[in-house]
Amino acid sequence: MSSLQVIDLSDNRLSGELPANIFSYLPFVQFLSLAFNQFAGHLPREIGNLTSLTSIDLSENHLMATLFNISTLKILQLTNNTLSGSISSSIRLALPNLELFSLANNNFSGKIPSFIFNASKLSICELPDNSFSGFIPNRFHNMRNLKELNLEYNYITSSNHELSFISSLANSKKLKVLSLTGNPLLDCVLPSSIGNLSLSMERFYLHNCNIRGSIPKEMGNLINLIIIRLGYNKLNGSIPSTLSRLEKLQILGLENNQLEGRILDDICRLARLSSVYLDHNKLSGSIPACFGNLASLRKLSFASNELTFVPSTFWNLTNILMVDLSSNPLSGSLPLEIGNLKVLVELYLSRNNLSGDIPTTIGGLKNLQNLSLGDNNLQGSIPNSIGDLISLECLDLSNNILSGIIPSSLEKLLYLKYLNVSFNRLEGEIPRGGTLANFTSESFMGNDLLCGSPHLQVPPCKSTKTRTNQKSRKVVILLGVALPLSAAFIIISILAFKFGLISTCRKGDTKLSNIQANMPLVAWRRFSYQELLQATDQFNVNNLIGSGSFGSVYRGRFLDGMEVAIKVFHLQLEGALESFNAECEVLRSIRHRNLVRIISSCTNDDFKALVLDYMPKGSLEACLYSDNSNLDIFKRLNIVIDIALALEYLHFGHPNPVVHCDIKPSNVLLDEDMVARLGDFGIAKLLSGDESMKHTQTLATIGYMAPEYGREGQISTEGDVYSFGIMLMEIFTRKRPTDEIFSGEMSLKRWVNDSLPISIMNVVDQNLLSREDNHFVAKELCISSVFSLAVECTSESPDERINAKETLARLVKIRDTLLSKVEMVPA
Numbered sequence: 001m002s003s004l005q006v007i008d009l010s011d012n013r014l015s016g017e018l019p020a021n022i023f024s025y026l027p028f029v030q031f032l033s034l035a036f037n038q039f040a041g042h043l044p045r046e047i048g049n050l051t052s053l054t055s056i057d058l059s060e061n062h063l064m065a066t067l068f069n070i071s072t073l074k075i076l077q078l079t080n081n082t083l084s085g086s087i088s089s090s091i092r093l094a095l096p097n098l099e100l101f102s103l104a105n106n107n108f109s110g111k112i113p114s115f116i117f118n119a120s121k122l123s124i125c126e127l128p129d130n131s132f133s134g135f136i137p138n139r140f141h142n143m144r145n146l147k148e149l150n151l152e153y154n155y156i157t158s159s160n161h162e163l164s165f166i167s168s169l170a171n172s173k174k175l176k177v178l179s180l181t182g183n184p185l186l187d188c189v190l191p192s193s194i195g196n197l198s199l200s201m202e203r204f205y206l207h208n209c210n211i212r213g214s215i216p217k218e219m220g221n222l223i224n225l226i227i228i229r230l231g232y233n234k235l236n237g238s239i240p241s242t243l244s245r246l247e248k249l250q251i252l253g254l255e256n257n258q259l260e261g262r263i264l265d266d267i268c269r270l271a272r273l274s275s276v277y278l279d280h281n282k283l284s285g286s287i288p289a290c291f292g293n294l295a296s297l298r299k300l301s302f303a304s305n306e307l308t309f310v311p312s313t314f315w316n317l318t319n320i321l322m323v324d325l326s327s328n329p330l331s332g333s334l335p336l337e338i339g340n341l342k343v344l345v346e347l348y349l350s351r352n353n354l355s356g357d358i359p360t361t362i363g364g365l366k367n368l369q370n371l372s373l374g375d376n377n378l379q380g381s382i383p384n385s386i387g388d389l390i391s392l393e394c395l396d397l398s399n400n401i402l403s404g405i406i407p408s409s410l411e412k413l414l415y416l417k418y419l420n421v422s423f424n425r426l427e428g429e430i431p432r433g434g435t436l437a438n439f440t441s442e443s444f445m446g447n448d449l450l451c452g453s454p455h456l457q458v459p460p461c462k463s464t465k466t467r468t469n470q471k472s473r474k475v476v477i478l479l480g481v482a483l484p485l486s487a488a489f490i491i492i493s494i495l496a497f498k499f500g501l502i503s504t505c506r507k508g509d510t511k512l513s514n515i516q517a518n519m520p521l522v523a524w525r526r527f528s529y530q531e532l533l534q535a536t537d538q539f540n541v542n543n544l545i546g547s548g549s550f551g552s553v554y555r556g557r558f559l560d561g562m563e564v565a566i567k568v569f570h571l572q573l574e575g576a577l578e579s580f581n582a583e584c585e586v587l588r589s590i591r592h593r594n595l596v597r598i599i600s601s602c603t604n605d606d607f608k609a610l611v612l613d614y615m616p617k618g619s620l621e622a623c624l625y626s627d628n629s630n631l632d633i634f635k636r637l638n639i640v641i642d643i644a645l646a647l648e649y650l651h652f653g654h655p656n657p658v659v660h661c662d663i664k665p666s667n668v669l670l671d672e673d674m675v676a677r678l679g680d681f682g683i684a685k686l687l688s689g690d691e692s693m694k695h696t697q698t699l700a701t702i703g704y705m706a707p708e709y710g711r712e713g714q715i716s717t718e719g720d721v722y723s724f725g726i727m728l729m730e731i732f733t734r735k736r737p738t739d740e741i742f743s744g745e746m747s748l749k750r751w752v753n754d755s756l757p758i759s760i761m762n763v764v765d766q767n768l769l770s771r772e773d774n775h776f777v778a779k780e781l782c783i784s785s786v787f788s789l790a791v792e793c794t795s796e797s798p799d800e801r802i803n804a805k806e807t808l809a810r811l812v813k814i815r816d817t818l819l820s821k822v823e824m825v826p827a
Helices: 045-049 114-118 164-169 192-196 217-221 241-245 265-269 289-293 312-316 336-340 360-364 384-388 408-412 434-438 465-498 507-518 529-535 576-587 620-624 633-652 707-712 717-733 748-755 776-793 804-824
Strands: 006-008 031-033 038-042 055-057 062-064 075-077 084-086 100-102 107-110 124-126 131-135 148-150 155-157 177-179 203-205 227-229 234-237 251-253 258-262 275-277 282-286 299-301 306-309 322-324 331-333 346-348 353-356 370-372 377-381 394-396 401-404 418-420 425-429 449-451 544-547 551-557 563-569 598-604 607-613 668-670 676-678 693-695 714-716
Touching: 164 192, 192 217, 217 241, 241 265, 265 289, 289 312, 306 331, 312 336, 336 360, 360 384, 384 408, 408 434, 529 551, 529 563, 529 598, 529 607, 563 576, 576 598, 576 607, 620 668, 620 717, 633 668, 633 676, 633 717, 633 776, 633 804, 707 714, 707 717, 714 717, 717 748, 717 776, 717 804, 748 776, 776 804
Parallel strands: 006 031, 031 055, 038 062, 055 075, 075 100, 084 107, 100 124, 107 131, 124 148, 131 155, 148 177, 177 203, 203 227, 227 251, 234 258, 251 275, 258 282, 275 299, 282 306, 299 322, 322 346, 331 353, 346 370, 353 377, 370 394, 377 401, 394 418, 401 425, 425 449
Antiparallel strands: 544 551, 551 563, 563 607, 598 607, 668 676, 693 714
16 A cells, blocks of 8 residues: 555554554655554654655554654644653754644653744644753744643743743734643743733633732733633732733633732623632632622632622622632621522632521522531521532531521431531431431530430430320321321322313413423432543543534443433633533523433533433434435424424523524434434523524534524524524435535525425435335425425525424424325325
8 A cells, every 4th residue: 555645543442562664665644643542662763754744643652752853744743652751852853844743741851842943833832741841942933823832730940030931922923822830930920021922812821830929910911811820829919900801701710829909890891701719819808799790600719818798799690600708707697699599519608707597598509519607607597498408418517606406307418428517506316317327426516405326426315205105196186187188189189180170281282281291300410520431431432422613422321320421511622611601501491302401510620511311313414314314204204393392492482582503413313212302502592581683703503504693693593493494405305505516506495495396306315205105296295395394494584484383383284294195095
C-alpha cells in the first residue's frame, strides 16, 4: 500500500510496540493517528522520514519518544503518554507549519521548547501537567495566530515581578484562552498591560500562582471574557468596578485572596454570571440587593468574609444551586422566602450570628443535599418539614439554642449520611427509625434532656406503658369504625370507575388525559461523578452513542442494572455552558410521554452532565438511514404523530410556550416500543408573558432552520413548525435537506412541492410505495397528504404556517383514513 495517505487506528485496544519497518514503505502518509490505544515502547525513527506527514496524533498511549523534525507537520498531539526528557536539549527542531501542538500530561522537563516561538502559524499550544521549568520568555511577539496558550501545572516562573511576557502577547489578536494555573509565579503582580491582550480573550486562568498586588482596572478592557479564575493567590485591594464591563462573564473566581472593601452593585451588571466565588477574603458590608436579579446565577460562595447582612431580595434567586455564606458575622433571622429556592442543592450558613426560628418553608427544598446551620443562635424547635427534604445527605444544626423534640419525620431521610444536632437544648426520645439508627452519640451530645438507646450515651426514656395502653384502646375503637367505612368507600369507588359512574375527564380532554396517564413517574436519583465514570467504563468510546455541538452522549449501566444515557457537556466549547443551563431550565419544568425524560444531573465547576432515559432503538436518523431499516408507512406515521404530540405540548400545554429550535431526526429518539421522544433542548427557549417570539444568536442546524431564524435570529413556535415540516419531507423521502442533489435553486422543500400532486413517486422513499402493493392507491393518497401538510408547515411567511395543534389533528386524520382503507381492502 505504498500510496497510502491516511492511517487511523485510533480508539482501539491495540498494544505492544510499533513495528519500524511499516513506515519505511509508506512515503506518502499525511495523517497518522494511533490515539487511544495501549501502544508502548519507543516510536520508530522511521516516522521522522515521512516528509509528507502533516498530522500526528499519538495521544493516550504509553509511548516514549523524542520529537520528530518534520517541517510539513501541522498537528502534533502527544497527550497522556509517558514521554520525558528535555525537548530543548534533545534535538534542534524547526516546525514552521505547526498549527496545533499538545504535550499535555507527560513528564517533559527543562525549558519551554524554543521552536514554538518561531512557529508563526501556531494556533493551539498545550503543555500542561508536565515538569517544565525556568522563565516564561518574552518571545510571543510573532505568534499572531495563537488562540490558546495552556502552560498550567508546571514549574515555570517569570523573569521579573511584572509578568512582562504578558506584554509580548499583545500581538496575538486571536488569543482566547490563557492559562498559567498552578505555576509558582511567586510575588509577581498582574501588569496593567493585561488590558492590551486580545479582545477575543474568553478564558483567563492564573489560579493558585501566588501572585500578589491588586487586580488591574485594565482587565475591564477584555470585554469578551467568559471565565476569570484568580483564586488562591495573594491579591489585595478592592474589586475594580471596571469588571462591570465584562457583560459576557459567566464565572468569576477570586476566592482565597486578601481582597477587601464592599461588594459593589456594579457586579450586578454581569447578567450572565453563573458562578461567583469570593470566599476567604476580607470583604465587608452587605450583599448588594441587586444580586437577586441575577437570574443566571447557579453557584455563589461568600464564605469566610466580614459580611453583615443578607437583603430580602437575595431569596429571589430561584435557579441557584449552591449558596455558601458560612463564617461571616451575618445577623437577623432566616426568612420564609428561603422556600423560594426550589432547586437548591447546597446551603451553608454555619458560623454566623443568625437568630430566630428555622422557617417551616425550608421543607420545600426537595433537591437539597447539604444543609449547614450550625454555630448560630437559632432557637425554637426543629420543624417537622425538614423531614420533607427527601434528598438530604448532610444536616448540621449543632451549637444553636434549639429546643423541643427531634422530630420523627427525620426518619424519612433515606439518604442521610451525616447528622449533627449536638449542643442544643433538645429533649425527649431520640428517634431510631430509618437512617437515624446509623448515627452515634456524637450526633446528639450536649443535649442533657435527650433519652433513648444506651449506645447513644443518653439515659433510657421513662416507661409510658400505661399511657400507651389507654391510647391503644382508643385506636382499636376508632379502627373498628373507620376500617369498615373506608373499605366500603374504596369498593364503591372501584365499582364506580369500572362502570363509568365517575368520569376522570371531559370528553374533549380524553387525548391529553391518556397521555398524562401513560407518562412514567419521574424516579429521581442522584449520581456522583464516580458513578458516571463506572457506568460508562471511564467514558469509554465503545459506549459513545453520539456527539453534538456541545457534548457527547454515552450509554451507561449502573450496578443495579439500570441503563441510562449520559449527556456530557464539553465546557471548553463556546456555548456549552449556556446549552447546559438552557436544557436544565426547560427540562425541569416539562414532562410528557413523547419527551426524553431527565433522570438526574451531575455538576461541578469543571463537569456538567445530564442523566437521561436510555432509548434502545437509537435516533430516528440512524433508524431511517440504516441499511436494514424496517420503518414502514404506519411506523413512520406513528413516529411523526408522536413528535407532533410533543410539539403540541411544548407550544400549548405549558404555561410558557417552549420553542425547541432544533427539530430534526437526530434529536428524535426511539424507545423499545418504537415510541418517539423529542430530546436535546440545548438551544431551546422559553417564551414568557405575551412573547410570541424571541431573538437569538445561536444558530440551529442548516437545512432545518426557518428562513426568519437564519436571517434575523428570530425564533418562535412557527419556526418549530417549519423544522417539523422539513423533517416530515425527510422521513417520507429518505433524503436529507443537505443531500448533494440539492444545490442552487433546488432544495428538499422545492423538490417535494414540485412533485405534488401527481408525481410523488419521483420523490417518495421507494421502500414505502410499490405499484404491486394492493394498498398502493390508499398509501399514495396518504403520502401525498403528508407532503401537502409538510408544504403548509414550511410556508415562507411564519403567519401562513399552520400551528402544532392543527398539524397533529391532520396527521391523526391521515393515519386513521389509511387504516380504514387498508382494513377494507383485502391484502
